[in-house]
Amino acid sequence: MTRKFFVGGNWKLNGTRDFVETFVPILNASPSENVEVVVAPPSPLIALVRGRLREDWGVSAQNCWKVAAGAFTGEISAELAKDVGAKWVILGHSERRTIFHESDELIAEKVAHALAIDLKVIACIGETLAEREAGQTLDVVYRQLKAIAGKVSNWSGVVIAYEPVWAIGTGKVATPAQAQEVHAALRTWLTSNVSVDASSSTRIIYGGSVTADNCNELAKQGDIDGFLVGGASLKPDFVKIVNAKL
Numbered sequence: 252m253t254r255k256f257f258v259g260g261n262w263k264l265n266g267t268r269d270f271v272e273t274f275v276p277i278l279n280a281s282p283s284e285n286v287e288v289v290v291a292p293p294s295p296l297i298a299l300v301r302g303r304l305r306e307d308w309g310v311s312a313q314n315c316w317k318v319a320a321g322a323f324t325g326e327i328s329a330e331l332a333k334d335v336g337a338k339w340v341i342l343g344h345s346e347r348r349t350i351f352h353e354s355d356e357l358i359a360e361k362v363a364h365a366l367a368i369d370l371k372v373i374a375c376i377g378e379t380l381a382e383r384e385a386g387q388t389l390d391v392v393y394r395q396l397k398a399i400a401g402k403v404s405n406w407s408g409v410v411i412a413y414e415p416v417w418a419i420g421t422g423k424v425a426t427p428a429q430a431q432e433v434h435a436a437l438r439t440w441l442t443s444n445v446s447v448d449a450s451s452s453t454r455i456i457y458g459g460s461v462t463a464d465n466c467n468e469l470a471k472q473g474d475i476d477g478f479l480v481g482g483a484s485l486k487p488d489f490v491k492i493v494n495a496k497l
């Protein structure tokens with residue numbers, strides 16, 4: 252089965268309305284062939300980005316809460332993210348796991364809720380440097396994936412993002428071989444624990460210091476189906492990453 256290449260731009264806590272007005276036209280004027288592209292601005296900018304961004308690219312939230320509404324000061328719901336124009340939400344990002352202490356269980360509940368209201372999920376997993384050096388990489392990503400997979404019945408609404416924590420924002424990108432090894436293991440895990448169909452159809456994308464310079468070699472790996480890009484998604488170079496397969 253062919254998996255459509257998928258590139259997400261995670262702006263994290265960056266961007267303003269002025270930035271949207273100058274940067275989005277650059278994205279809109281760029282070629283993007285045979286690739287699914289999703290831009291994830293901070294939540295106050297979702298509606299503006301949706302209004303300005305080309306129709307063929309999607310918009311994602313960076314997080315959401317696990318119920319529709321209520322006394323949850325500071326949160327946004329999956330319903331609200333959808334209401335203002337998001338089709339996707341990033342869940343389980345390592346910054347949510349570490350800085351905001353989100354557990355596998357909480358992330359799984361969020362995944363279940365988002366999918367239940369047809370908000371698609373970019374589900375992030377990845378090991379720390381200490382875990383990698385202790386030889387625990389696969390144990391960690393299998394544990395994180397198992398929690399998420401337990402809540403998924405329709406895998407067409409899910410993209411898995413392998414983001415080794417040691418590669419995020421550090422300039423230390425995983426080598427193509429290191430990333431491919433984990434991606435292939437994740438795909439095998441899906442075959443054994445979910446289904447052959449989920450394994451062959453689900454996009455597994457890589458994130459962590461992806462740039463215009465390193466994206467082409469990573470994109471050549473058989474089990475790397477795209478990227479989740481942080482810092483470089485705020486620069487015109489993002490377009491080169493979108494077109495890494497061309």
Ligand SMILES: O=C(CO)COP(=O)(O)O
Pocket residue numbers: 261344414418419420421422458459460461479480481482483
């Ligand atoms: O966390 C990331 C994307 O979600 C990766 O960030 P960088 O591309 O800045 O390393």
